[in-house]
Amino acid sequence: MHRTSAAFMIVLLGIAASAAAQAKPQPTPAKPTQPTPAKPTPAKPGQAKPTKPQPIDRIYISVNGAFQTGGNSFGETVTFRENAEDGRFSTDYEVKSGPALNISVGASIWRNIGVGVGVTRYSKTTPTAFSASVPHPFFFNRPREVDGEVADIDREELAVHVQARATFVPTQHIQAVVFGGPSFFTVKQGIVTDFEITEAYPYDTATFSRGITKTVDESKIGFNVGADVGYFFTRQVGVGGSVQWAATTIDAPASTGTGTFEIKAGGFQAGAGLRLRF
Amino acid sequence: MTRLTAAVVAGAAFLLWMDVGSAQQPSSGLRIAATTVNDLRTWDQYVTVQIRRGDLQVASLDQDPSLPSRVVERMQQFYQGVPVFGAEVVRDSQSGVAQSIFGEVTQIFSMETRPALDAAAAERAMMTAAGAGARLARRMELTILPMSEGAPRLTYSAIVATSDNVFRLFVDANTGAELLRFTEIHTQSAVGTGQGLVGGTKKLSMRSQAAGFVADDRLRPPLLTTYDMRGDLNRALNVAFGGAPLFPSDLATDSDNVWTDIPTVDAHAYIGWTYDYYFKRHGRRGLDNRDRPILTLVNGLRRENGADPNIPDELRGLFVTNAFWCGACGPAGVGLMYFGNGFPGNLVFQSTGQNWGYLAGSLDVAAHELTHAVTESTSNLIYLNESGALNESFSDIMGTSVEFFYQPVGAGLGQADFVLAEDSVRTPSGAGLQGIRSMVNPIAFGDPDHYSIRFTGTDDNGGVHSNCGIPNHAFFLAVVGGTNRVSGQSVTGVGIANMEQMEKVFYRAFTLLMPANSTFSTARAATIQAARDLYGATGPVVNAVTQAWTAVGVN
Numbered sequence: 001m002h003r004t005s006a007a008f009m010i011v012l013l014g015i016a017a018s019a020a021a022q023a024k025p026q027p028t029p030a031k032p033t034q035p036t037p038a039k040p041t042p043a044k045p046g047q048a049k050p051t052k053p054q055p056i057d058r059i060y061i062s063v064n065g066a067f068q069t070g071g072n073s074f075g076e077t078v079t080f081r082e083n084a085e086d087g088r089f090s091t092d093y094e095v096k097s098g099p100a101l102n103i104s105v106g107a108s109i110w111r112n113i114g115v116g117v118g119v120t121r122y123s124k125t126t127p128t129a130f131s132a133s134v135p136h137p138f139f140f141n142r143p144r145e146v147d148g149e150v151a152d153i154d155r156e157e158l159a160v161h162v163q164a165r166a167t168f169v170p171t172q173h174i175q176a177v178v179f180g181g182p183s184f185f186t187v188k189q190g191i192v193t194d195f196e197i198t199e200a201y202p203y204d205t206a207t208f209s210r211g212i213t214k215t216v217d218e219s220k221i222g223f224n225v226g227a228d229v230g231y232f233f234t235r236q237v238g239v240g241g242s243v244q245w246a247a248t249t250i251d252a253p254a255s256t257g258t259g260t261f262e263i264k265a266g267g268f269q270a271g272a273g274l275r276l277r278f
Numbered sequence: 279m280t281r282l283t284a285a286v287v288a289g290a291a292f293l294l295w296m297d298v299g300s301a302q303q304p305s306s307g308l309r310i311a312a313t314t315v316n317d318l319r320t321w322d323q324y325v326t327v328q329i330r331r332g333d334l335q336v337a338s339l340d341q342d343p344s345l346p347s348r349v350v351e352r353m354q355q356f357y358q359g360v361p362v363f364g365a366e367v368v369r370d371s372q373s374g375v376a377q378s379i380f381g382e383v384t385q386i387f388s389m390e391t392r393p394a395l396d397a398a399a400a401e402r403a404m405m406t407a408a409g410a411g412a413r414l415a416r417r418m419e420l421t422i423l424p425m426s427e428g429a430p431r432l433t434y435s436a437i438v439a440t441s442d443n444v445f446r447l448f449v450d451a452n453t454g455a456e457l458l459r460f461t462e463i464h465t466q467s468a469v470g471t472g473q474g475l476v477g478g479t480k481k482l483s484m485r486s487q488a489a490g491f492v493a494d495d496r497l498r499p500p501l502l503t504t505y506d507m508r509g510d511l512n513r514a515l516n517v518a519f520g521g522a523p524l525f526p527s528d529l530a531t532d533s534d535n536v537w538t539d540i541p542t543v544d545a546h547a548y549i550g551w552t553y554d555y556y557f558k559r560h561g562r563r564g565l566d567n568r569d570r571p572i573l574t575l576v577n578g579l580r581r582e583n584g585a586d587p588n589i590p591d592e593l594r595g596l597f598v599t600n601a602f603w604c605g606a607c608g609p610a611g612v613g614l615m616y617f618g619n620g621f622p623g624n625l626v627f628q629s630t631g632q633n634w635g636y637l638a639g640s641l642d643v644a645a646h647e648l649t650h651a652v653t654e655s656t657s658n659l660i661y662l663n664e665s666g667a668l669n670e671s672f673s674d675i676m677g678t679s680v681e682f683f684y685q686p687v688g689a690g691l692g693q694a695d696f697v698l699a700e701d702s703v704r705t706p707s708g709a710g711l712q713g714i715r716s717m718v719n720p721i722a723f724g725d726p727d728h729y730s731i732r733f734t735g736t737d738d739n740g741g742v743h744s745n746c747g748i749p750n751h752a753f754f755l756a757v758v759g760g761t762n763r764v765s766g767q768s769v770t771g772v773g774i775a776n777m778e779q780m781e782k783v784f785y786r787a788f789t790l791l792m793p794a795n796s797t798f799s800t801a802r803a804a805t806i807q808a809a810r811d812l813y814g815a816t817g818p819v820v821n822a823v824t825q826a827w828t829a830v831g832v833n
Contacts, residue, residue: 084481137497138481138550201499202554 056108056167057236057277060116060177062228064102064242066271068122070095072264076191076254082135087143089132091192091211095155095264098124102244102271104228106165106177116179118161118224120246120269128153130211132195137203146197148208153190154215157265159246160184161224173232175240175277180225183246187265188217191252222248222266230275240275243268307424307795310367310381311803313810322376325353325369332356334367340656342790343561344782344812347372350790355383358391362422363435363448364660364795370811378807382795384424393420393432393451400434403454404447408438415439415521415606423448423457424795437462437606439519444604446661460662460739462606478692480547482537493530493546498553500564501571504546506530506539507578511589511597514578518607518616530576541576541638545617548644549574555645555680556652559778560785565613565648566655572648573614576638581619584634601637603650615647620702631705632712640701641684646677656789657796664797666742671749672788674698678717678753679781687774696754717754720747721763727751728764729798729831748830749801756780756826767829772822779819783808802827 072095079088104118131147163179170176192211199206226244233239247266254261312321328334334353342348348370355365367381395403397418405412418436425431433448448458483502485494493504505528507514516522530542537543549572556562563569578597579589589598596602601617608614620634627634637643650673653659659669681694689695700713711722720727725747732748733741755762757780759771772779787804796804805823813819827833 136481137483138554140479140481201497202557203497204558 056112056169058108059278060106060114060167060175061276062102062104062230062240062242062273064271064273066100066102066120066269068098068100068267068269070097071267074261074263076261078254083137085135085140087133087135089130089192089195091150092129093153093189093191094126094128096124096126098122100269100271102242102269104161104163106163106167106179108167112167114165114167116163116165118163120157120159120161120244122157124155125152126155127151128192128211130192130195130208132197132208134197134206142204144199144204144206146206146208150192150211150213153213154188155190156188158186159222159224159266161246163224173238175230175232175275177228178226179228181223183222183224183248183266184219185222185248185250185265186217186219187250187263188215189252189263190215216252218250218252218263220248220250220265222246230277232275232277236277238275239272241270241272243270245269307365307382307384309797309800310379310383311800312379313803313807318376318379321379322369325367325379329353332359337366340567340790342786344786348377348811357386357389357422360391360420360422360432362386362424362430364665364793365424366793366795368791368793370791377811378791378804380791380793380796380800380804380807382793382797382800384422384430386422386430389422389430389432391422391432393434395434395451395454397434400449400451400454403449404434404436404438407449407456408447409440412438412440413521415444415611420451421448431457433457439521439606444519444606460666462604462661480543482543482546483550484532484535486535490531490533491535492526493542495546495550498550500553500569502550502553503571504530504542504574504576506542507575509577509580509583511579511593514575514597514616515593517575517609518604518614521609521611523609524573539577541617541619541636544636545574545576545615545638545644548638548641549615549648551641551684552645552648552680555683559679559683559781562652565651570651570655571612573608573612575614575616577619578616579619581636582622584619584621585625599634601643601647603647605651605654613651617643623706626706631710632703633706635702635704637699637702640699642677642681643699643702645680646673646698649673649676652676652789657792658794659788659792659796660794661739661742663740663742664745665795666739667745668749668788668792668796668798668801670742670746671753672784674715674717674746674750675753675781675784679777682774682777696758715747715750717750719763720751723747727830728762730764748798748832752826752830752832753780753784755829756822759822762829765829765831767825769825769829770818770822771826772818779813780822782812783819783823786812798832802832
């Protein structure tokens with residue numbers, strides 16, 4: 001994962017360098033030996049007026065209300081020992097699409113190349129599908145199948161994105177940024193560690209009663225890449241939209257305390273909001 | 279009802295008593311088997327009148343989980359306030375309308391019911407008759423005892439425990455002379471030894487405690503405990519027959535809950551399974567349908583000591599080559615089960631070539647013994663003569679049914695078949711007879727398979743372990759079908775796949791419909807009626823039951 005993030009950094013820095021080369025001002029023409037009357041040359045019909053390079057402000061701030069798409073659903077199957085026999089339970093954690101908050105600040109350090117840092121917070125509470133095979137207390141190989149739903153499984157992602165940025169200002173109203181870099185994810189994920197069933201003699205059936213949960217809190221480096229376009233009404237204030245892919249995979253300790261299971265964090269985010277530049 | 283009307287009904291009932299439809303009149307009593315509309319109408323009136331007179335008193339009201347709309351009244355016959363031993367009438371009703379009535383009542387026209395002996399004198403007479411060391415295990419009561427010949431007698435009756443037996447004893451209430459005794463220990467025949475025990479790991483419901491685990495099932499509704507006598511025969515005797523208390527330290531124990539003591543494992547597991555069978559198949563909650571505690575003793579004598587010459591033969595027959603249920607045994611007469619361990623594997627009986635192994639190792643044995651307790655709390659079939667044989671037979675039938683409930687069908691170890699105790703009582707080579715009784719071919723073990731060749735002697739309480747072969751074979755024919763060896767009559771059974779039907783028929787008849795002193799004929803009528811109740815008046819079930827009884831010569 002570290003290697004992937006570095007590769008993205010290199011690619012993005014390459015893109016930014018190329019863009020910077022294009023934005024480089026042309027050399028100043030030599031003075032004419034003879035003064036030429038400053039007679040304006042009328043533009044021919046159909047001939048574009050030369051684009052005047054726009055200055056790039058040093059600071060760029062975006063505040064987005066974003067939407068993070070799902071796709072990080074994951075599951076865990078746990079084997080446990082009960083009634084002198086192995087049983088198992090499985091949980092399917094669905095990470096649904098949901099709102100996220102994204103704030104980033106970029107600073108220009110050389111021409112249109114800059115660095116930035118962004119923060120994304122995603123939080124969602126979703127129910128989790130649960131199923132278990134519980135050994136019978138009296139007989140081997142007669143497990144009771146139970147299933148149900150564990151409500152209120154919380155998921156919270158906080159990602160700090162460090163970005164290399166390349167900025168383009170095609171007009172004085174529009175500013176575009178492409179960026180990429182490593183992301184530092186912290187995920188708090190509720191997981192089912194145990195469960196309770198309701199059973200009664202003769203114990204041939206059982207019903208799911210409730211899941212017992214805990215929150216795992218794990219961090220991992222991932223990557224981010226994205227683009228942002230702003231439209232400025234004034235010199236410093238505008239609105240814009242952005243898309244970003246930021247993701248990682250975390251090995252979380254298993255419910256039983258031994259081994260791990262994977263939790264995917266992040267994903268595709270699209271957002272829109274306020275843009276500021278100074 | 280006006281007095282005149284009552285008198286008319288009473289008079290009519292008396293006349294009906296003397297000559298009614300399907301009723302028969304043996305010399306000592308009156309048999310009722312009313313299942314048709316006409317018979318039911320007249321006998322229902324008779325029962326109603328007798329209840330009003332106090333000559334019949336309702337002893338219990340039960341509901342059959344298979345037929346929740348039905349109410350079964352079990353009525354005890356009284357004469358001038360004194361109960362008549364074994365004389366009962368059982369009326370099955372739906373919404374107050376009688377569906378069947380079975381009964382065995384005794385005709386008593388005139389009898390003195392004031393005893394010449396008072397209770398103290400009667401108890402002395404009873405103790406004298408029982409022998410040294412005897413004690414009353416149950417309260418003594420005045421009882422009218424119907425006699426096979428002659429008029430009924432006024433007696434004192436009690437269950438008496440001695441150092442090696444528990445039996446019901448009747449002494450004449452006027453003279454103190456012993457009139458009848460029969461054992462209350464419901465045993466399986468002890469004729470040989472067996473080898474081998476069904477393997478496989480079983481789950482056991484135990485209880486953990488500070489220093490390990492004890493055989494105390496806390497998952498099933500009743501108290502279900504297994505006590506390890508640790509080879510101390512005297513201790514086992516004192517507990518079983520002397521009423522000595524059991525202590526927590528007597529519970530079978532294991533340090534890591536991986537149990538290795540074979541009789542403890544099998545007894546504890548199989549008793550639990552049997553309880554489960556009754557609950558799942560018949561909706562019954564244990565022995566008395568009220569979750570009566572089930573106490574079990576094992577290891578009264580270690581298997582290696584089974585042939586110890588210092589052990590009296592009567593104790594060997596009871597505690598080595600035997601398993602028994604005794605409802606009056608144990609602390610405070612709570613009742614208990616016992617499983618013998620048999621002999622060392624190299625010892626076989628010369629007569630059969632069989633070795634007797636751990637009796638607890640046969641699922642049908644455990645179920646058989648527990649079924650005695652079920653019978654005791656339901657029809658209470660008197661453990662004597664035909665009713666005693668029916669008592670044994672019902673235990674065999676349920677024991678076999680439990681096997682089929684849990685085990686795959688087959689003739690091997692741990693497989694369900696119609697042979698009793700085949701997992702415990704075996705020939706070392708595996709050839710020849712296995713087990714102690716066969717429902718398929720009773721004569722193979724010397725038991726009658728037809729009423730015409732029934733045992734008529736007095737040994738073994740009138741041949742209860744032998745004559746059970748007749749109803750056993752009827753049950754087998756009703757399930758599997760086949761031809762009776764003696765009569766040559768064929769039966770179309772319901773099939774093994776439908777065995778549950780026949781289990782329910784026999785369960786309903788034997789626990790709800792039959793009176794305590796039922797004969798084979800009563801059992802026939804009751805099972806046919808139960809088949810009608812459960813599966814309709816016509817059809818394969820009724821046909822199978824009817825044909826089966828006819829084939830074994832019971833009409």
